[in-house]
Each structure stands twice: as C-alpha cells, then as structure tokens.
Amino acid sequence: MATWDLAEIRTKVRQVTGRFSENELSTSKLDNYINQYYQYTFPAEVKLDRAHTFYEFLTIPNQPTYDTPSTFTNFEPEATVNQYSLLWYQDPDRFRQENWKQINRLTQWTGDGTTTLFTTTITGFPIWPGTTLVTDNTETFEDTNTVFANSPVTVAGDLGGSMTVNYETGVISVTFITAPTNGQDIFLFYALFAAKRPQSILYYNHQFEVYPIPDTAYRIQMKAYSVPDALTSASDRPPLDQWGPAIAYGASRDIHSDFGEYDAYGDVTALYKEQIAYVMSRTDNNLLNTRASPRF
Numbered sequence: 001m002a003t004w005d006l007a008e009i010r011t012k013v014r015q016v017t018g019r020f021s022e023n024e025l026s027t028s029k030l031d032n033y034i035n036q037y038y039q040y041t042f043p044a045e046v047k048l049d050r051a052h053t054f055y056e057f058l059t060i061p062n063q064p065t066y067d068t069p070s071t072f073t074n075f076e077p078e079a080t081v082n083q084y085s086l087l088w089y090q091d092p093d094r095f096r097q098e099n100w101k102q103i104n105r106l107t108q109w110t111g112d113g114t115t116t117l118f119t120t121t122i123t124g125f126p127i128w129p130g131t132t133l134v135t136d137n138t139e140t141f142e143d144t145n146t147v148f149a150n151s152p153v154t155v156a157g158d159l160g161g162s163m164t165v166n167y168e169t170g171v172i173s174v175t176f177i178t179a180p181t182n183g184q185d186i187f188l189f190y191a192l193f194a195a196k197r198p199q200s201i202l203y204y205n206h207q208f209e210v211y212p213i214p215d216t217a218y219r220i221q222m223k224a225y226s227v228p229d230a231l232t233s234a235s236d237r238p239p240l241d242q243w244g245p246a247i248a249y250g251a252s253r254d255i256h257s258d259f260g261e262y263d264a265y266g267d268v269t270a271l272y273k274e275q276i277a278y279v280m281s282r283t284d285n286n287l288l289n290t291r292a293s294p295r296f
Contacts, residue, residue, distance in 0.1 A: 004244020007234040009034055012248035016268060017255050025255070035230045037250040038238065043225045044074055045250075046279050055224035059214035062126060062148035062167070062195055066208045072224040079201050079222040086210075086220070087200040095202040099211035101128055101191040108188035111136060111180025116161075118186060122170035125192035128213070129153075132165045132172065133189040136180040148213075246275035 002008070010030055019025035043051050055072050059081075068075065077088035089095040109118045132143040132155070141163035143155045152164040152171070161177040172188070180186055195215035202209040210220070228238065238244065249272035256265040 002241060002244070003237065004241045004247075005235050005237045006031070006034070006231040009231070009244055009248045009251075010234075012245065013251050013255070016248065016252040017264075019255070030251075031231070033251045033254055034247060037254055038247050039227045039230060040073060041250060041254075042243070042247060043227065045276055046246075047074070047225065051225045051228065053224060053226050054221055056219055056221040057208075059198065059210060059216075059218045059220060060148075061216050062213055064129065064148075064209055064211070064213045065146045066210075068203075068206050068208065071227050073227055074225040075203055076223040079220060081198050081201075081210075081218045081220050084197070086198065089200060089202040090204060092202060092204045095200065095204075095209070095211075099200050101131065101193070103131060103189055103191050106188045107185045108134075109180075109186040111182060111184035111186060113182035114179050116176045116179045117173070118176075119171070119173045120188070122172065122190060122192070124170075125194050127165060127167040127170055127172075128191040128193045129167060131189070131191035132163075134163055134172070134174050134186065136176065136184050136186045138180065138184075139176050139178070141174060243279060246272065246279050249275055 010027065013030060013034065014020050014025070017025070019030075055069075055075060057066055059066070079086040079088055087098075089098075108120055126148075129145050129148050130143055132141075134141040139157045139159040139161055141155050141157045141161065143153065143163075143165055145153050145155075148167055150168050152166045152173075155163040155165065157163065157174075157177060159177045161175050163172070163174045165172050172190075174186075193213050196212045197218060198210035198212060198214055198220075200211045201220065202211075208220075231238070238247065249268055253265055253268050253272055256262070256268060
C-alpha cells in the first residue's frame with residue numbers, strides 16, 4: 001500500500017494541476033490549499049467516523065452568545081444542557097419567532113433645544129445586550145454588543161455623540177452631538193431578561209445563542225466533528241493512507257477553481273468523487289455493523 005504523506009500529496013497535486021515549480025505555485029501556498037481542504041472541506045464531505053466526537057462548553061451567567069471554536073466543525077443535534085434536551089435551531093428567523101424578546105418603546109425624554117445629556121434608569125431585570133436604541137430622529141445610538149458586561153458599555157452615535165448602557169443596573173446615559181430641538185420626542189428602545197436555565201439553542205454564523213439567557217454555568221453538550229491536525233512536515237500523514245488521493249484531488253479542485261480553470265475543474269471532479277466514494281465505503285461499512293438500540 002502506498003504511503004500518502006504530505007510530500008506524496010504535494011507531488012500528486014502538482015501533477016494534477018500542472019504546477020511543478022515554485023514559481024507556478026509555492027510550497028507554502030500549496031500546503032495552504034492542502035490543509036484548507038483537509039481540515040475543513042474533507043471532514044464535511046465524508047463525515048469521518050474517527051473525527052465524530054462530542055463538543056461541550058460552559059455557559060456564562062447573563063451571556064447569551066458563544067463563538068464556536070475553530071477546532072470543531074459540523075455541530076449536530078441533539079444538544080443538551082446539564083443532560084436536559086435543548087430545542088435545536090439553525091434558522092435565526094424561526095429562533096427569534098419562537099424565542100422572542102419583548103422590545104419596549106418609551107418616549108423617554110423631550111428636547112428643549114439646549115440640553116444634550118439625558119439619563120434614566122430602567123428597573124425590573126437586567127437589560128438584554130444589543131437591544132438598546134435611542135434616537136431623536138436626527139441622531140441614533142444603537143447598541144450592537146452581544147456580550148453581557150457588569151460595567152457600562154459605550155455606544156457611539158451615528159453623528160458623533162455617545163451613549164453608555166449599564167446592563168446590570170439599568171442606567172442609560174445619552175449625550176447628543178447637537179441638542180435635540182425644542183419639543184422633539186426622544187425615543188428609547190430596550191429589552192429586559194430574567195436569567196434561567198436555557199431551553200433552546202441556535203447554531204448560526206459560527207456562533208451559538210441560547211434562550212433563555214443563563215443564570216449560572218451550565219454544561220452544554222452536542223455531537224461534532226473535530227478538525228484534523230494540519231499536515232506541516234513532509235513526512236506528516238493523515239490517519240489513513242486511503243485518504244491521500246482524495247485530499248490531493250480535493251486540493252487540486254480548489255486550485256483550478258481559484259484560477260478559473262473550469263474545464264480542468266470538471267475533469268478533476270470526476271476523479272475526486274471516485275476517491276470520496278472509496279473513503280465513504282469504509283464509513284458506510286462501519287455504520288452497517290452498528291446495531292440499533294432496541295426500543296424497550
């Protein structure tokens with residue numbers, strides 16, 4: 001059996017793409033193509049059984065959103081929070097519709113043509129990050145922050161003024177760059193929240209969002225595919241040598257695509273699909289050998 005280390009994969013890619021010299025394609029760029037395919041596209045294409053694992057993270061009190069790590073991809077339901085099932089969403093519109101936040105609107109102040117500083121305190125619950133908006137229909141202050149903070153958050157107005165919002169105490173202070181005109185209504189929008197154990201989770205745009213906002217640290221778990229370690233040395237090999245040709249053809253397709261070589265891209269695609277089928281056959285055989293759990 002052939003040994004498909006990085007050196008062999010490089011050679012194959014150069015043969016397939018016709019880029020034999022450093023001038024045509026440097027080794028560093030070649031390795032970037034190989035690893036971009038190997039670490040991100042390849043696991044998504046074949047759903048590697050040996051890369052299928054669990055991903056978990058701990059929630060932070062009053063924090064609704066969490067970035068996904070680059071070491072995992074293809075997160076899958078079912079997700080749990082402290083072993084309780086979470087409703088899984090990947091459509092942000094449906095998530096917002098079914099886990100809605102009540103946006104309050106107040107005509108909080110009125111301009112007098114002189115005053116530029118306006119302050120108020122919202123009570124009841126903490127303010128939801130990213131929901132506060134103030135406008136006199138001339139200058140607008142919009143909080144787009146998604147991270148809860150105990151200290152005041154500063155928001156710039158679209159004309160140069162400044163607003164601070166303290167999510168914890170509810171204190172909102174706005175300084176307009178120009179005093180609102182006499183009799184002009186100044187509108188305030190915001191949402192409050194009562195923190196508790198999350199019941200729903202949204203996976204979208206490389207980020208998780210939970211609802212309700214957590215009141216303490218909860219362990220959230222789900223299935224995911226781990227990203228393979230990059231191939232960096234010439235002797236580095238993927239876990240299975242049979243992956244080598246698929247990686248080489250996959251990287252070659254990306255090179256042809258980036259350089260607009262669409263005829264060559266089509267030719268390589270046929271060879272690529274053949275190699276992916278070989279790799280998938282091993283995964284399919286493993287699944288066939290898996291006995292379903294009885295429903296009793």
